[in-house]
Amino acid sequence: MLSRRDFATVAAALWAEAVASAQHQHQHAELAPQIAAAAPVFFTAAERAALDRLTALIVPADERSGGAAAANVTQYIETVVFHAQKPLQTAWRSGLRPYVRAADPLALLTEAARNEFRPRTAAERFFVLLKDACVEGFYTSREGIVKELGYKGYTFLREFPGAEPAERQAPAGYQPLLRQRS
């Protein structure tokens, strides 16, 4: 397993320059442009194109947000895989292979998703890897946090109102949906 420290060592070298230059910018400017400039390359163009299609199927665009494409989830995944150890890199490369040539990736993806909480085949296990990466990549992006979830933090409040004591109930028609992976 790639430890935090290993990752930190590799990543620190990559980002050090970007951060140093950022510190000469306006002090309240976000550091985003400098950080994004250092995105590493791991996938081939064909793999990246397949990944673009897959991530957009899992997290599609809609009226709320631009989905995985707008959040550049592919690039997030590529960054993670670039820094990962060999077995994980291999899992991504071989998992993507059927999708690179697939005429109907949605059919393939639907098939692979059937046993996502008890995956057995290589294709089913790759679906879990891919879906988890989409969750992580999208829901930590500005698109996912601000637009999709509608997060309201990072703003100033004169007073923190606190919540009112109340009888709160599950919405009508509530059915538990959460599942645990085996």
Added chain:
Amino acid sequence: MAKIYDVCIIGSGAAGGMTAHVLTQAGLDVVMLEAGPRRDPAELPVHRVRRWNLPKRGLRGDYFQEYLEQTNFLIDDRKEPYGWAGDDYFQFVRVRAVGGKSLFWAGVTPRLGVEEFQPLDDHDTRWPITYEEIAPWYDKVEALIGVSSSGKPLGAFPLNNGLPSLKPKAAELEFAKVAGKLGKGLEMIPIPKAILTKDHNGRPACHYCGPCWVGCDSGSKFDSLRVFLNGAERTGKLTLLAGARVRSIELDKEGRASKAHYYDVANKTWKEIRARQFVMAAGCVESAHILLNSKIANSSGLVGRYLSEHMYAAVSGHLPQLMGRPVTNEDGNGAHSFIPDLTKNWRGKKFLRGYQIFPGGGTGETTFVGKSLPGFGQPWKKSIRDYYTAGASVLFQGEVLPYRDNRIEVDETLRDDAGIPGIRFHFRYRENEQAMFADMMETGEELLKAAGAEYFAPKNPKWMPYGHSIHYVGTARMGKDPTSSVTDPYGQSHDVPNLFVHDAGIFVTAGNQNPTLTILALALRGSERIVERWKRREV
């Protein structure tokens, strides 16, 4: 002839800041050596770094640390390496800046309780001071820095003197309703925090802009830089040397501390400072590191030993009654309510000492619930939105017992870029921590289920890494007997009469409360004694 200062303080965090404040107010001539650079508060990550800017998005390791790495507030482990024994990884968080870790702490300020100073069990030893002895200094610190009130005393948990209490959030209220129903006497109360709920001593009230561990933009949260050091410098009595990494303290022929040798990081040269008294305030681990490298103040053999901290663990679920709510800004300044440890043996005899509980949740910065929801595409995204407002978690912070063999040792093979020998951690949890952890998991499950959560017990439950609490204590423990302690009950070295330890190194136990308020109280008490002795010309 080089200048001789009245006092040299090593470290500029909470303990060093308090010491500088008291000594300069009294007119002593003080020099402070801080290994890190002086940083403008405008360089803090708050409002400069967002989660989406982080290359690892806080997901490959520690979220908090990635913010600080991005803004160069942490030590570069390649330039200043440290180690651990075998597989016992120790997460050693080292902030390098004037103000130290106080710039990034979460601000939680409970007092240690009566039974945390004087445990009722026979493990190891007790503090040489009682709660009643230290209470007046708690009072003074709370008035000085401004803390929010816990509203009421609870069991062994004492009432503080605070500003208005923090108001509870929706998820906290849901847990508050059921905490009392577990038959364990649990009760949720407002967390005391060194975050101003109204203007105080010239500092503005909190504006609830986000998590306090990215630094505070307004100085509404206590930090050493803005509450103590800026003012201490204005007295004209404080010389603050940043980028001064101390290697060792040298004794004179009479066995008194006379010089600190330090590496001037900017100029890559070695320098020395002379003073009549020295105060160690570099943080528990680093102060012990310097004393070990100096080979002083250690006739007890206990410098670096009895290292303790808090065990952290968490369980999480989703509360259906919070689903489908409108999304509002309910971040506040982190957790607003908690369940303090009640100590009166509510947990029976399964383990010694106690833990506190932080149940919470709500519309936070993000959610990863999508991993546990079946399918993908639009319907799946809709379910994620429904569950987003319902996220809930229960975080635990428990006392790790003091053990003689939990320690740091100097390792000559781990040299920093100045050639200073580094340290290796020898640290692990024992049977008591394992039993406490099992109880945390049980209580967490009970709380979540009582609140009606959708919850799955973790398959391989595990505590967070050693060191995760960043509440390092105990490496220069206080006591009355020089053979079984490093300092006296005021932090004065038994061996070197003009050497003092003012950070959490002097703690005898970690208790289960966050340590900073106690660090400040002990530093205030020790500093006032230094002033009294100075006035009586005992130095």
